Amino acid sequence: MPKGIFITLEGPDGSGKSTQVENIKTYFANKRREVVVSREPGGTLISEKLRSIVLDNANAEMDDITEMFIYAAARAQHVAEKIRPALERGAVVICDRFVDSSIAYQGFGRNLGDQVSEVNRYATGGLEPDVTFFMDLDPEIGRARIGKDVRDRLEQQKLDFHYRVYDGYKALCDKYPERIVRIDASKTIDEIKVDIYSKLETLETL
Ligand code: TYD
Numbered sequence: 001m002p003k004g005i006f007i008t009l010e011g012p013d014g015s016g017k018s019t020q021v022e023n024i025k026t027y028f029a030n031k032r033r034e035v036v037v038s039r040e041p042g043g044t045l046i047s048e049k050l051r052s053i054v055l056d057n058a059n060a061e062m063d064d065i066t067e068m069f070i071y072a073a074a075r076a077q078h079v080a081e082k083i084r085p086a087l088e089r090g091a092v093v094i095c096d097r098f099v100d101s102s103i104a105y106q107g108f109g110r111n112l113g114d115q116v117s118e119v120n121r122y123a124t125g126g127l128e129p130d131v132t133f134f135m136d137l138d139p140e141i142g143r144a145r146i147g148k149d150v151r152d153r154l155e156q157q158k159l160d161f162h163y164r165v166y167d168g169y170k171a172l173c174d175k176y177p178e179r180i181v182r183i184d185a186s187k188t189i190d191e192i193k194v195d196i197y198s199k200l201e202t203l204e205t206l
Pocket residue numbers: 012013014040041055071096097098099101102103105106152154155
């Protein structure tokens with residue numbers, strides 16, 4: 001049985017993660033691997049319910065700590081119910097956002113700091129991705145790609161929040177150079193695909 005591979009995509013809102021999730025899926029499907037695609041917050045019934053609470057624009061009064069715990073709670077369920085079992089059966093799991101999002105958005109964006117890593121280590125039982133693609137795009141460009149009318153509670157935040165998130169991602173890239181691959185997300189979709197595929201080729205030995 002092949003060894004499970006856990007791949008995550010990260011980046012500002014509107015950085016084109018979901019398009020590349022599909023490309024990564026195709027890459028491994030062509031290699032006859034079982035592929036499980038998921039997203040956070042979400043991925044299981046319970047986690048999707050938590051997603052609708054945390055992203056609901058009506059919940060403007062949500063406390064930052066509450067927000068951190070809802071993302072972590074959704075993640076705990078997602079890991080236990082879906083991600084860990086899939087990796088144990090040797091699947092390739094591709095997830096749109098994971099713990100790095102909480103560190104960037106709650107740790108840096110909301111200024112909650114290091115406690116976010118600790119809470120999430122507990123939530124995930126220490127599970128970490130094998131490789132993370134960071135879609136590097138100026139937050140202002142990402143936001144402009146998302147229509148104003150469809151912004152969720154997090155996307156509604158002011159631009160300085162999104163720049164703190166971006167700084168958080170850059171700090172994560174510096175901290176985990178082995179795991180996180182920076183992708184220039186201002187390139188075309190096809191150019192980005194080539195960059196991602198060349199990294200995936202090196203993963204065969206995992
Ligand atoms: P997502 O569905 O990925 O939105 P988008 O497709 O616009 O990137 O994520 C929803 C929002 O939740 C997004 O603004 C990022 C935020 N988020 C956090 O703040 N913390 C987290 O741990 C996660 C997973 C997402």
